[in-house]
Amino acid sequence: MMNHTDEKLFAARPVWAWHPARAEHEAGYTLFRKTVSCTDEAHYHLAVSADNRFNFYLDGKLLGRGPLRGDLDHCFYDEYEGELTAGDHIFAAEVVVWSEAWRWSAAPWAEMHAGGGFMVAGYAGPERMELPGDWLTFADPGRRPIPWKDAWKGGARIPAPPMDEVDFSKYRADWCTVPVPEGEWISPFVLGNAEFRDAYQTDPDTPWNLMKRTLKQMKETFSPVAEILEGPESLSIRAGRLTGSCPAGRHTVLLDLGRNQTFMVRFSGSGGRGACRLAYSETLFDEQGHKVHRYPGTLGQKGYADRLRFAGDAWRYESFWYRTGRYLELDFDLTGPLTDVELELSFITYPLGPFREFRAPEDPVLEEIYRVACHTLECCSHEHFEDCPYYEQLQYAGDSRIEALVSYAVSGKDELGRHALKSIAASQLSTGLTQSRYPSVFKQVIPEYSLIWALMLHDHYHCFKDETLVRELLPHVETMLNAFERARLPGGLIGPLPGWHYTDWVSGWPSGCSDRGEDVPETILNLFYAEACIRSAELETLVGNSAFAEVLRTRAERTLSAVNRQCYDSEKKRYLDSPGRPDWLSLHANTLAVLFGAVPEPERAGFLREICADPELKPMSLYFSFYLLSAIEKYGTPEELRAHYAPWEEMLKNGSTTFPEKPGLCRSECHAWSCAPAWFLLRTEMKDHQPKTR
Template sequence: MPPNREAQAAPSEDTGTPTQMRVEGLGFLGAERTHNLGDFYSSPPTLAADKSRGQAQYEGRRGLLLQAKRPIPLARFRGCWVRIRIRGCIVFRRTSKQESSRNAPQLIIFKMKFIVVVNALIVALCSHVALATTIGHPSLMPREDALSDNNNNNSTVATPYGNVVSTVLDDGKKKVEFFDVDGTLEVTAIEAVDGTAIFYDAEGREVNLADMDEDDDDEDLEKRVPKWRLAIKFAKLIAKYGKRAWSYIYCVGTAPFWKCGDETINSLQSNWIWAPNWVDSSPASTAGKIVRFTHNVLLTSPATRALVHCSADTRYKLYVNGVRAAVGPARGSPVIWYYDTVDMAPYLRVGDNEIVFVVLRYFNAGRGAMPFERTAFPGLTVVGTIETGTETVDVQSREGWLVQVDESINERIAPAVLEEPTTPMVYGIRTLNGDLSPWRLRPRQIPMPEESSVGVGLVRKCQSTNHIDEWTGFLIAKQTLTLAASSSHVLEIQADVHSTAFLRWSFRAVQASGITLKITYSEGYEQEPPSYPFFRAKADRLHAENGRLIGPYDEVTLDLPAGVTTVYEPFWFRTFRLIRLEIASGPAPVELLSFDAAQVNYPLAVKASWQEEDDQYSERIWEVSIRTMRNCMFDGCSDCPFYEQLQYSGDSRSVGLFHYLLSGDDRLMRQAITNFASSITPEGLTQSRFPSHVPQIIAGFSLYWILQVCDHHRHFGDSAYARSFLPRIDGVLEFFHAHIDSLGLVSNLPDDVWQYVDWVTTWGATETHPDKGVPTSGRQSNRHTFFSLLYAYVLNQAAQLLHDVGRPGHAAEYTARAEAVLASVRTHCYDGRFFTDSTAAIAGEGAYSQHCQVFAVLAGAVAEDDRARLLTESFAEPCFAKCSYVMQFYALRAFSLAGDEAYEAYWGRVWDPWRRMLECNLTTWEEDDVRQRSDCHAWGSVPIYEYCTELAGVRIEVPGARRVLFKPRLRLSKGLLARVAVGKDNVATVRWETLDGEKRVELRFERAVDVVSQLPGEKAVEHGVVQSLFFTWKGR
């Protein structure tokens, strides 16, 4: 970055000579000036006078709007023109005839541009009128109809000012509730008879919001208006457009609320700051650097509210008076860069307060830290105020902050004295005429992570002069432990369960000393890996005698001044089940004061539960499945927390379904769906993992993203949201359509598109295919049957989505495409008994997989009466490549389609791998049994889906969960008690027990819903809208 410098104007003696100016760096960008962002991140522009021509020359690519003490003639600077403001006015100097003649071309250009500007203003006025007309345009009315389809279903939008919950009441009228950021209901709007709205405050008093304004002088109103900001905007829309405003609000989903945040976004964009003289690299070859921003505030009375909006590139941790208040921002990309809203009030106190943002900047040129996208420009931006009963304190980052670059922090941590704090450089970003800033800011769409304490107390190995009981007392009872001078200690300690936690150590020395730590994090004991880190040899994860701990580590050397408490906290959370500590104390004794581990996860808010009478494993499997989900969720669906922490569309498709059934919460998946949509490549595919600093494309993962959209619509019925992705869905499908070959099959995918299917032992690695993820048959011909079947399956799912959202024309085209592909698969990829991994003509040993049989059933390539045979035989034959954990989800869907007998026969053995994992002392599910790289992968939480939808039998039949099929598998269990989330705001309770040889079954919903039931061996029965049902089943 160029240094922050002032622009100077030197007045000329001759009034006829233009004033000389020089603009350099970023310091001169202020409220009066417009600029193109690219100019100021490259070579510094200069403005100089050319006396011979009487006009200024601009050395740069774009013009500036500059403030000067003296006027200069209107001039043309490489196709741009400059106006000069003097005290807010635009000034044009009268010129002599000679000067007028010289400047005639410029005057002509000015007149032409003046006409263009006037025309643009007229167009803008017409556009404003057109917008008012569009709000009531009939084309928007079906979107209101889509809302009315969501009976008994709330729609929640998270905004910087709190949540907005919309509901359709029983009488068909609409209700919108506006909540504060702390969850307090502030205002309720209910549709009136005439289609307008009646507004009520939290106490139920009717209020007139349409006339309220933030500039009103009423002091009480000034305190309430910020909390009512969205409600007031909505009231003004209602007052202006009447009933049409309801249609507008509902049809565009979150757009109005993001627009309400435009003021915040503009303020954030103008407050980006960073350390001056920054170099975005390190001679120590580290992935990034730590930069600390500090702001001190003196409060004379307690803070009642202290909302700040903030974001950083790349990651931040906010500390208020030494307490961690927030970690962010939520993972995004330059296309959607999220900012957070945090209330600091609980952490503030009367008197001096220190607000610190610790920002980890990952270098843009490096490939490390792939999960974290970053732009070419590091930055921190903060806006907000601290409110007390007597004062309002502004904490925007462009004023009053100090910055320090911590050169001591790298992958091997050794502290050094920080440089003196300096004033940060202000970027002063203003975007006009469609120019985009490096960060396209949007409000955070997911809640902040929750924290809970992690139990780390069992000492597995101890080589120390301190007794093991002393270490146990330190870890569990929080007793201070004193290490002798110049002593060494090696311990291995165990957490109760697999954990993802922020760690915090504190030390003190009576006399000046030091301490060196090496902290190794591991998911369990293991034998020597065949190929680290991808292929491992693991058995019992707690078998210390036959294994060792392998994993990443922190190395820390701390100088401990006498009598001063020193705290060490790694910036990011650590994932572990076991920790190896290697400690060396300095020349004087060292006190270990504390060790804390705070589990951090997305707030899963589980509503579902599971109790089964006659299965000793099922409740443990349920518990481990939820923990695996939780540990793979922070600000995205990240598989896995120990290694990649990347969000893949193939993984997160099934994980999203598990999440819906557990909590009815769609916010994390909405963010994932939207982020993947923003990753579209020129050929129409979504990136396989996103956000990611290193792009990657996997052939089938774009199709799994389409399934994510279909799943969301089925569970929540948000048709406007689903429709917004239809163009991109069509683009993905068009890519595969363009790769249909002369046989009618998908083939010849580009070399940079990874044709990964699953991790399979028998798919051997070669020089050209150095992994076990691509089927062996088809590698030479570049024709894999799996992708033809997956493409056809997704075409049919997308066709159903189009029918549901009112686009039947495209649906028919998709269905026809699917039928054509399936006909080709039957002709060329079926040997009379099984489907081959490539064409049957080249099928040999190793050319068969369970995967192709599964997707042949799902896509409809198999006759209904042959499904059970195909699956049963292929899953019994050892020569078929086996489905791993992630593909078991799809295998079970296929067995379900094959009929009750086939499914229930498979049920008896499908959970064997999960039981083996429990016997190996895992507390989360491993990635797969092929590589065993990771011990926590959320795609392994398949039991959640099967228990809820198949065994308990609660299945959503109609978009928005407006109809439920109750089809319990009563033969598989003597008795159970289960709760299953149904859509956003409903929960089903299923209970049955066996008495006198018959099953007595009860089904209850928190909200009445349309139900169809089908007990084993019986026909479906429609019950209409009910809240509870009771059955007696005497079958076997």
């Protein structure tokens, strides 16, 4: 069935099972447990998966979180292996279903599922561990996911996972360590045989095509609370944890975590009838409702929160998925006092580190930019790259190219970059274009991002020389480039393709589109296409496809020639965003004309200097500044490159601890497309010019 070094792992055919009284898309937490008795020391080796997600425990200790995000054709299982002492041991899983994923529901967009299910294969000592066996299951009545709009004025269209509501009169935190009441836990219902991606059946029982996890588990490290900004004197911070008691009545406790971050919550105590809202925010707000990064300020009236209801006994809450923010507000409404309160947080991220050290003793602000850029990357790196951790948690190709390059430079590791390349390849549609983001329940196509994905493959090869990955993905790239070629107009430009023609968040560009919402050719898209052809031609030559490499180079030359004929305004001496529109001018199109070779090489340095000082050109956001910094690095001076770090320097002065979606008023305060300076700082300040990209 499976090629595996441990033949015993899949010696028996595993099945998927579920709680017999739970509907497949019913939102809620479903618990599973099995007791294993060992007369002597014993070895265990298990494969575990679930739909939607699971936390897996041994004797109350967390073994791992899973499965790795994927889709039904890439349904990952985790492996757990270790030793058991003589005696009884409890294997247990907490499985969440975040409801059916339609746009206005509580389901996260990056989770692609078919409905509730749980799968275990393997052994523990002499016992096989496949379901149903003597596994027991329980539909937890004390904990449920709640939509953002119900959590705390969070709005309805939020792609991130929902919050929790816990009623401690019905919830037992020790369910995975103590004996359970007879009759409450029942045998699970078998859904069907497990199917494996490398061994398809002609008529499969279940929709999940299993494959082994391809990334490490996320890393959790203790994260101390920095300061109590508001709250009763009975609470204090000890060893980085909030501890103490809280009297009956209404109380608000406002905590500063020291920096914006992604974290898991562990909150426990005794007594206290009443309720508590745990609200999370990336910033505070002043009296006018403007964001501020320093106290004084309030949490405002929008964001997300968990809701807890106390029953007078001992209680413990742990978040199932990570939360994001710098500020945490506990809003208590108690009819009885709380005692033995302890709040502990752990920073959670993909294990990218350790990071390379960067030193600039003569310009220490660059060291701070580098540090915050690396932290921003960490906060947007979990089971895949993310655009932002607070709102969307989606892996976009445009963002991921920058995140991948920065991760290659600062850590020398490529796991997440490789994962992004393969994920986006798996999203390819029958049109040939890839989806803009993946995994995602909702299909979205940004044609420009398909081309950027091709550039990502070129980036990866020049960083890691992995010809095997090139051979695997290059056919997908060829199909995608052919889709663009089919859109070529008689005059030589690539015309509009179906999808969202997003380039950058620019004032005056509806929905971030340089075509201003009109069905016209875009200079920027054509320049990206030419560059994708040039870079892909290099990879075609590498794998021996010299004939198609020449085809791609010819396509690129034809496209650049058409751009120079139709998109360059000889009077303004600038490239227009679209032919015949002299009022459509942007730094974007003109920068790419330099970087991607439309401007003759002897003129590039001077032309770049001119456009950087031209007030008529639409400016870039932090995201697209990556391409401007690339052009300056190649054709400008170190002094000019340093001057263009000014927006990041200003954000630090304003108190940012992660870099946002864009400077000033914006939605997301942590957006990894803004971490690009770390890439350039290592390459220029430390004279590290490998790998080369443009």
